[in-house]
Amino acid sequence: MAAPHRRPNRLIHEASPYLQQHAYNPVDWYPWGPEALERARAEDRPILLSIGYAACHWCHVMERECFEDPAIAERMNRGFVNVKVDREERPDLDQVYQTAAQILGSGGGWPLTVFLTPDLKPFFAGTYFPPEDRHGLPGFPKVLEAVLDAYRNRRDEVERVANRVVEILRRSAGGPAGADEPAETVRAGAGDGDGGRAGGDEDPGAARGEGRVADATVAAIPVGTGPSREAARRWLERAASRIARSYDPEYGGFGRAPKFPHATGVAVLLRAGALGPRAPLSSRRGATDPAAAHLTPSAGGPGPAPGPRNPADPSSPSTDPGGAQRYLDMALHTLQAMAMGGLFDHLGGGFHRYATDRAWLVPHFEKMLYDQAQLVPLYLDAHRVTGDPFYAGVARRTLDFVLREMAAPEGAFISTLDADSDGREGAYYVWTPDQLREALGDPDDADLAARWFGVTEEGNFEDGTTVLYRAVADADLPALARELGTDPAELTRRLESIRRRLLEARRRRTPPGRDDKILVGWNGLMIAALAQAAPVLDEPGYAAAARRAAAFVLDTLRRPDGRLLHAYRGRPLDVPGFLQDYAFLMEGLLALHAADGDPRWLDEADRLARPMIDGFWDETAGVFYDAPEEAGTPLVRPVELFDQAVPAGGAAAASALARLAVITGDPAYRRTAEAYLRRTAAMAEEQPLAMASTVLLQADQLEGYTEVTLVGDPAAPVIAEWRRRLAGYYLPGLLLTVRSPGAGTERRAVWEGRDPVDGRPVAYVCRNFTCSPPQTDWEGLRRALGVG
Secondary structure (H helix, E strand, C coil): CCCCCCCCCHHHHCCCHHHHHCCCCCCCEEECCHHHHHHHHHHCCCEEEEEECCCCHHHHHHHHHHHCCHHHHHHHHHHCEEEEEECCCCHHHHHHHHHHHHHCCCCCEECEEEEECCCCCEEEEECCCCCCCECCECCHHHHHHHHHHHHHHCHHHHHHHHHHHHHHHHHCCCCCCCCCCCCCCCCCCCCCCCCCCCCCEECCHHHCCCCCHHHCCHHHCCCCCCCCHHHHHHHHHHHHHHHHHHECCCCCCECCCCECCCHHHHHHHHHHHHHCCCCCCCCCCCCCCHHHCCCCCCCCCCCCCCCCCCCCCCCCCCCCCCCHHHHHHHHHHHHHHHHHCCCECCCCCCECCEECCCCCCCEECCEEHHHHHHHHHHHHHHHHHHCCHHHHHHHHHHHHHHHHHCECCCCCECCEECCEECCEECCCCCECHHHHHHHHCCHHHHHHHHHHHCCCCCCCCHHHCECCCCCCCHHHHHHHHHHCCCCHHHHHHHHHHHHHHHHHHHCCCCCCCEECCEEHHHHHHHHHHHHHHHHHCCCHHHHHHHHHHHHHHHHHCECCCCCEECEECCCECCCECCHHHHHHHHHHHHHHHHHHCCHHHHHHHHHHHHHHHHHHEECCCCEECCCCHHHCCCCCCCCCCCCCCCCCHHHHHHHHHHHHHHHHCCHHHHHHHHHHHHHHHHHHHHCCCCCHHHHHHHHHHHHCCEEEEEECCCCCHHHHHHHHHHHCCCCCCEEEEEECCCCCCCCCHHHCCCCCECCECEEEEEECCEECCCECCHHHHHHHHCCC
């Protein structure tokens, strides 16, 4: 952390907020680059590689405990070339060395601590290390001395392990990091700990499967055999049935603790449930104002109220033979539980990174742009399926948080908000009863706030503080109103007043730090979320925000040769764009065109497709590389087929290309998307939670897209109204484009034969190479779509 009385190290000149956090450490840090690597080779020193990110709580802890300690820093400087990397700035380095850490048996997470030979081969790894032996973890000084001893006195062993790690890395590219083929481990003699596995900010890749690309049997999945809704339904049912094995029937979500949102996995359950045969929806609740939307299931003891019933219980009254209702209930239960628990910020909106407990009660408090961007479309889809304004309210409050707290002056969006403030994790977000009374003034309001948000003298977090959660369900609101001698509408207004006053009081606290880097890929995800929300929530400001972000990224972070850069902080950073930057931005641009009809966004998505294919696609292997060659990623060019905190870049790239193939008619786009699925679909069927984005892509291909072309001025009221109404339906295969008057069909195969009629706005619905007659009113368009 900044300490002006000290001399800064080299990191003071770096743009990354994470690297600048370490600029006044007594450690002789280098950024990743030729200077550090040349010194390691010239002096034959091992490299101590430390990877983290600005919002990482345990990164801050290790900095305070170890990197600020002069004695520990002296040992680091004496024996190693110390290199600090921001994982968000160089995701390729993080990907390679996280994989290596798993091969070495230390697990993964942040901070990642890896020891390398001068030729960048890893031989020992861990995550967080304390300054002395603690909780079964070896102290960092002991680790340093043991690793240095091994490097100097057992060099053959070090080299053997390092070479074995690289061998497994290269053989398993595209699969999980040697999950079934561990390397030896250098016996560093540092104690019985596992190198810091407990305590680091864990990699959400717990759902990673155990297979490899080479294990996939491509003949098992019918790719390119013609669209079929029934084939898509069966495919989704098989995937959902496997995902359901990991479902937590009591609290929703997958697994136990820590518990991550796994947005794509929930999306598979929702789609399998919504599109399969099922009982009438039981979750329409007629909830209150979406801006203050609450949930109605009865509270079930301490912690957030669970869903209305146990979806995994075979005696549940709406269980159906195909499981569709059950899968839908699992998805809705998970979405309800996340939004009712401490994972959601009940004062300011938005989601924290993950829950440390099974019940979604106590989060890891950092807020990531990519989580908000992925969860908003999920809640919008739940609203479309159920008609319940609760889900729309969660989406609205999340987007309002993003626009308020994560919008950059340039028009795009920053990366993260820290977990810590005043040196304490979660200090900005937690409350005591005394703090409620001080903030609200009125003791009756303070008592009501404590009851509503579960604040007690004992607390549920550290030092008697409470993470706010919804302790009272909406179903109980009328009874609470009667108890207080008021009516539900007045009580709802009072609760909203309390929320606003508490939020205002919270703003007077020291806020969490901000990592104000602008990352292209994460902005692409947020552009898509805003664009999808604008017509559903009837909020034009969301589309305007998406347009500003898209224009900034395209105008500022694209090179003259058409290729993207990865990041911006005060200036474009000299880091080339990664696969996710292209894929997520393309998907965002397609969603933005569907929201506002501007043809620019189709043109821009099309322009990005060819550089993406040329720069990342391997025709022989049938996969996309995650990093461009010019990034100079060491040891292996990474390929990730599994969803992590964000969808797999290859699946997102193939999805964007599949849609663009329909729009443009470009056969290269279609061939690439189909080849990717031939390579990955069988593996996705075996490991659907780990590869849920690929499952969804395959469902699109099996079912085929529903092409809706609106012909007319995009700004015309009738066209805007049709877009708004279409957005209210759950149509995951909808491919919506708007053809402006006079627009030609060059690279717009989707518009061929879909012409204006007598100068009036018209709509065409096409599916399986068959189009409806031109529709001139909403009722005709609705009937052509076959929706109610």
